[in-house]
Amino acid sequence: MAWKNRRPRGGAAAVAAVAVLLVFSSAAPPEDTVLFRIERADLDRLSADAAAGLFVVQELQTCLLASGPAALPGELAEAGVPAVVLDGKAEGKIYFLVRTPRPEEGDILVGLGTAVPLEERVWLFSPASGDPREIIPPAFRLKRLDLDRSVVWSRGAPAGETAAGAVEAIVPDPRIFEWVARVSNSRLTETIQSLQNFQTRYASTAACENAGTFLYNRFVQLGLACEYETFTFSWAQRQSRNIIATLPGKAVPNRVVIVCAHYDSISDEPETLAPGADDNASGTAAVLEIARVLAAAPLDYTVKFICFSAEEWGLYGSSFYAQRAKSRGERIVGVINMDMISYTDSDDPLLEVYVNPASRWLADQYLEAAETYAPLAASKITDSSATWSDHSPFWDQGFAALCAIEESAGRNPYYHETTDTLDKLNMNYCTSVTRASLASAADLARPHVVRPAPPTGLQARSEIISSLFAAVKSVSLAWDAGPASVAGYNVYRTTTSGGGHVKINSRLLSEPRFSETMLDPATTYFYEVTAVDGQGLESDGSDEVRDDQNNDALPN
Template sequence: MTPIAPLALAAALSATSVDPHVTQLAAAVDPARMQATVAKLVSFGTRHTLSEAQSPVRGIGAARRWLAGEFAALARQPGARLQPFEDRFTQPPAPRIPRAVEIWNVGAVLPGTDPARAKEAIVLTGHYDSRGSDVANAEVDAPGADDDGSGTALMLELARVLSREQPAIAVYFVAVAGEEQGLNGSTHLAQRLKQEGVRVVAMTAVDMIGSSAGQDGVHDDVSARLFSEGVPAAETEPQRKLREALGGENDGAAREWARYVKRVGERYVENLDLWLMLRRDRIARGSDHLAFSKEGFPAIRLVEAHEHWDRQHQDLRAVGGRAYGDVLAHVDFAYAARLGRALLAAVAELAAAPAPPAEVRLGGAVSPDTHLRLALPADPRAAALVLYRRRADGVTWQRATRYPRQAELVLPDVVPDNFVFAVATVDAEGRESLPVYPGKLE
């Protein structure tokens, strides 16, 4: 079979063009609004999960009530389709939580419009709790401007910008708590969604996106990191055997979502370099995406490229002329908004894209030709296919070729041992599903 118009690759590989509507949405992300949100969060003094819950002006309680009110206000705007969302529970004593405490995850849901995909969703989180030097100290001021006021502000901003959209599948914008105490809020949220039968097709934890000046002396406002697992945390024994047969250690669903965010985000935001990190998170550290990974959902973390540890998990103080603390003045909101625009573009495209292939089977072993057999989705908007390909020593996709909608692809003289493949669907407007890696061998 002859492919239709194979594409030359640029920095941002894609088989689609730029959508003017997505460009308009991305441009609407407002750094001034994000700054105002973070300033308000900082004003609560501390947002430690075990801090004051009844005060109207200080502590986690004041912060969560304000956030819930802001999400509710967005839902009341003319034309908005948002629905306020709340996930409230009592966390029993646990490591870093010496007593039972009520935790609120607050946010909004943008409902999907495709009845056949009513249980599919994209989930975005930022954590609004904060901490100082001692993770158990719930009294000390802990501004948490970057960690993670910046990610929480982006949840409100993305919800605002996308509030009138009509995606095929639902999008959750959630400010979670308990991250610093052990991913408590995100763990409950992931488990709840799983119990409710929600199939999270892609999740992103936005955790610290405001520092463009690192402790390594580098000022970088054009780069960020996307952390993702290659081997799923919830991998089953049959999945392990298939992975070992195919060599799919770099092709879990989370890694594919990270590639998608990089590809689409860099297309819509000029001079942006999203690093595809081949780790679940930074060394011996973690964020809320890991709670979703544990439940079997494809989850990644978006985080600044250069951290400054004097401004992270630190009490406010100065020692020998060296200032410590995660304060508003150190957050680069223009940079945070750039990262927000990239994520928004990827979410908007994926949420509106057709359903992906239900299954991809790979054949052609001991053969010079590659055979791919597809179980095509019933979605009538899946007008064509995009075949992604890279050599087996590569990390990112190196070639994208569009084909008409068909159940089988044959690639003459393309030895399957030497390449990795995945197949996406694409609609008439060029919106692509997540590429699907082969799930069976023939």
């Protein structure tokens, strides 16, 4: 059971040594760095503190890539957690995660640099020379790894996942039905054609930058505040721009829902012809269309419509944005990334919704919103190794994000070809996916109504109740009582600060206090409370508190 105390098998000395090394390795990027791999199945043998101290540079479905001092892999092995060293001297090197089109095609990478297979279609790659995008075939998907930054990863049961399901049933809002109905097949088609007309949108080419200007102008025409976000990437210090349009929230503008897609493209003639109709004019057109429909919509939360660039080079644009969003404390509720949403070779196409464990609730919400407002066949796929699009950098920063992608993506014969053009697309399918994404975004951002004010004065205390061999955590919350119009309160909990909150009370609380016990003592929990009025309208969440936030402040 998760809360049971677990210790490595290697004895106290090994545990202490690992802990010390991990503390040093997590405090700052190590001087003498090795890059190593740990199987996720072995992580149970690592104490929670030691696991939290790992400097993880990439989370995958079956393993973690981590870096640390040269002695760390040996110490981990002594503690019962085998660590396979992938590079004994990794500092200063450039690494990419490469997803191959087919399992057997990974061998192509071997001749181009240092290549290590990690999973069936996932390789770790460091180029011998040159920029990987310029030496690796276009069909291979890239993600640049940042060895100086530790990513957020999920060790155990994901936040927000409960036996009953993480997302409550959506109460249909007639306004969302109306908005969904306004999504236009012809406008989507026109936008894809316009983007295709740039001939190529290979990041940093003049045509790509022109496409960025085109998108910027479209957002401005919709009356949205829009900005360029310029970043550099690749060996040659190329530049490109993310296009960011903002629809401010009416009630809680500091909470942000992101609807995004990459607008750059690639082919085997990238400088001159890369129409990228499916990949990813289709997703970009969906972002523009959703922005058009929602531009005047009263929503509680801010919605950002972002068109990323340099995705094909290694997710540079989205990485740049996600890192800056984390740094400035942007409260991102969820990210809906659309990448290739219009090609199908099926009469009954299926949309795949990829999430990591911490974002499962978001996929549930997406599917629920789609079912309610814009039915289409879709399936949730939880796969931490799905690092091949712009949602992945948001996972790395601990944000909930999903990628909506056509089931046939792997079978699209025009993928990353000069023949990826509008005439190959199924625009009814594109319209359906756009509608589902709009419904999800609008529901996430909440159509504005006058709601009760969020509770104030939330305080939390926790204590660890322990015996010799087991311990549990008990948490008590208290907050200021709301006005008479408040009928009760709900309490939400998460293990990832800032997102993924799940309601934990089964019935509305009549008093402004709550306590729970039998929690994992090694986990830090974060709480918010909401107020609900007599009509069932729920307030926004209160300020979030950590479970032990007021342990010192309140009298015993």
